[in-house]
Amino acid sequence: MIEGFTALYIFMLAAFTGYEVISRVPVILHTPLMSGSNFVHGIVLVGAMVAMGHAGTVGEQIIGFIGVMLAAGNAVGGYVVTERMLEMFKSSKGSR
Amino acid sequence: MIGSLIQVSYFAAAVLFILGLKRMSSPLTARGGIVWAGVGMLVATIVTFLWPGMHNYGLMILAIAVGGGAAWYTGKRVGMTDMPQMIAIYNGMGGGAAAAIAAVELLKGGIHTTSFQALAVIGALIGSVAFSGSMVAFAKLQGLMRKSLVFTGQQLINLLIFGAALGCGWLIIGADQPGVVVLLLFYVFVLLFGIVMTLPIGGADMPVVISLYNALTGLAVAFEGFVLGNAAMIIAGTVVGSAGTLLTQLMAKAMNRSLSNVLFSGFGAAGGQADEAVEGSMREVDANDAAIMMSYAEKVIIVPGYGMAVAQAQHKIWELTELLEERGVQVKFAIHPVAGRMPGHMNVLLAEAGVPYDKIFDLEEINAEFPQAEVALVIGANDVVNPAARTNPDSPIYGMPILDVDKAKNAIVVKRGQGTGFSGIENQLFFLENTRMLYGDGQKVASELIAAVKQL
Numbered sequence: 001m002i003e004g005f006t007a008l009y010i011f012m013l014a015a016f017t018g019y020e021v022i023s024r025v026p027v028i029l030h031t032p033l034m035s036g037s038n039f040v041h042g043i044v045l046v047g048a049m050v051a052m053g054h055a056g057t058v059g060e061q062i063i064g065f066i067g068v069m070l071a072a073g074n075a076v077g078g079y080v081v082t083e084r085m086l087e088m089f090k091s092s093k094g095s096r
Numbered sequence: 097m098i099g100s101l102i103q104v105s106y107f108a109a110a111v112l113f114i115l116g117l118k119r120m121s122s123p124l125t126a127r128g129g130i131v132w133a134g135v136g137m138l139v140a141t142i143v144t145f146l147w148p149g150m151h152n153y154g155l156m157i158l159a160i161a162v163g164g165g166a167a168w169y170t171g172k173r174v175g176m177t178d179m180p181q182m183i184a185i186y187n188g189m190g191g192g193a194a195a196a197i198a199a200v201e202l203l204k205g206g207i208h209t210t211s212f213q214a215l216a217v218i219g220a221l222i223g224s225v226a227f228s229g230s231m232v233a234f235a236k237l238q239g240l241m242r243k244s245l246v247f248t249g250q251q252l253i254n255l256l257i258f259g260a261a262l263g264c265g266w267l268i269i270g271a272d273q274p275g276v277v278v279l280l281l282f283y284v285f286v287l288l289f290g291i292v293m294t295l296p297i298g299g300a301d302m303p304v305v306i307s308l309y310n311a312l313t314g315l316a317v318a319f320e321g322f323v324l325g326n327a328a329m330i331i332a333g334t335v336v337g338s339a340g341t342l343l344t345q346l347m348a349k350a351m352n353r354s355l356s357n358v359l360f361s362g363f364g365a366a367g368g369q370a371d372e373a374v375e376g377s378m379r380e381v382d383a384n385d386a387a388i389m390m391s392y393a394e395k396v397i398i399v400p401g402y403g404m405a406v407a408q409a410q411h412k413i414w415e416l417t418e419l420l421e422e423r424g425v426q427v428k429f430a431i432h433p434v435a436g437r438m439p440g441h442m443n444v445l446l447a448e449a450g451v452p453y454d455k456i457f458d459l460e461e462i463n464a465e466f467p468q469a470e471v472a473l474v475i476g477a478n479d480v481v482n483p484a485a486r487t488n489p490d491s492p493i494y495g496m497p498i499l500d501v502d503k504a505k506n507a508i509v510v511k512r513g514q515g516t517g518f519s520g521i522e523n524q525l526f527f528l529e530n531t532r533m534l535y536g537d538g539q540k541v542a543s544e545l546i547a548a549v550k551q552l
Contacts, residue, residue, distance in 0.1 A: 076168050
């Protein structure tokens with residue numbers, strides 16, 4: 001477990017990192033970047049797998065199943081959509 | 097041994113996510129950025145199967161296959177114009193997953209300290225709101241839900257539902273082993289709150305809302321990461337939470353709307369109330385005359401909007417641009433920050449049609465050039481060229497930065513019919529002396545213009 005102040009420090013540093021990474025992004029990349037960050041929180045899949053892996057009762061298993069399913073949708077969908085959008089930026093750069 | 101392998105992999109994933117996002121914030125490296133993040137995700141997912149003491153593997157793989165497969169299929173098929181609502185759906189799924197993790201952990205009663213119980217409950221609340229809210233956002237943008245629901249006392253009812261959710265949450269945090277009924281009620285109330293909170297928000301404001309829910313999901317994931325002691329979730333979730341918040345602010349600023357305004361004012365639905373009667377009449381022009389005006393111009397500025405994308409006219413417009421340039425006309429594209437459905441959406445759509453970057457200009461770059469342009473061709477855009485935003489303090493869009501199409505020597509507006517735009521506000525531009533309306537479907541009009549220019 002990550003507890004107390006260690007948890008707070010991680011939270012604070014990660015928050016500043018996120019802010020800094022985005023702060024100078026051009027408008028043309030707002031939509032792909034939102035989609036990309038949407039993909040990144042698909043890491044929830046890992047947590048959903050752990051939760052489901054330790055589920056005992058049928059009820060917990062059902063909720064765990066739904067959780068993993070939704071999380072997989074977030075991760076895969078987020079990747080596919082972002083990749084398709086950024087693919088276009090590549091092609092238009094070539095034609096310049 | 098396996099424990100440290102998992103930790104190292106999660107650490108690597110967190111680093112790859114941050115580097116990936118960093119690369120995604122520049123057009124040159126963006127393509128590689130998503131691949132880096134993707135590798136991180138793959139590594140983290142695979143090592144999680146090695147987590148000690150897990151069972152239910154068969155069902156787990158089935159769940160991944162079903163959820164991932166469905167998302168893969170829809171993500172590959174969706175048109176570029178419908179991207180925003182797809183992002184909303186995938187984002188909502190992530191929020192729902194975070195809420196599900198909280199439910200499993202709370203049911204197991206495995207969380208022993210009050211602070212971690214509180215984190216689980218708050219994460220569940222945020223995640224559930226992001227889930228049901230995103231589904232409403234999807235329904236609105238997809239056109240499944242045309243009207244915004246606004247009634248008197250709405251905010252009070254919303255507040256009551258939120259209060260009920262908080263009350264249930266309080267009972268859960270206090271208990272050693274939370275009751276199933278309380279837990280169920282909690283989820284009903286938070287999911288309901290996400291719906292009622294999103295219902296009154298108009299379609300025009302949806303991008304900001306989707307971005308906000310994206311940030312919220314990140315935060316929910318981080319909180320559940322604390323509950324599970326999972327550093328990769330904490331870092332990735334928090335980074336997205338703060339980056340998403342900043343993005344939301346940037347978007348709201350581009351639309352000249354404060355976040356609280358978006359969330360609590362119900363603008364998209366109520367807009368138009370402050371309309372003043374617009375004087376004058378609209379003057380029509382046919383495609384041949386419009387083609388002549390543009391062909392003999394020195395400079396033409398094209399202002400594309402979402403309507404152009406819906407009509408799939410961007411390829412034709414690019415063809416028209418190339419024809420005009422062969423005749424020595426200088427053609428530029430002017431993009432409003434919120435053209436399309438989200439900032440940057442129009443750039444993606446134009447890039448799809450093959451329009452090079454150096455012809456596309458931001459509002460700040462191009463606005464000074466409108467007075468020198470013989471023709472400004474507005475296609476499928478409406479509110480972002482409404483001079484009322486500059487001149488009429490009573491207008492709901494007053495103060496929003498607009499493209500100064502009214503300052504061009506001539507404006508040609510391509511429009512399907514005489515109705516108002518997405519926000520429901522009458523556009524003064526259409527009634528100006530130097531504005532000509534060219535009615536018809538964007539794709540059809542563009543084809544006619546091409547044919548007419550070729551004949552000259």
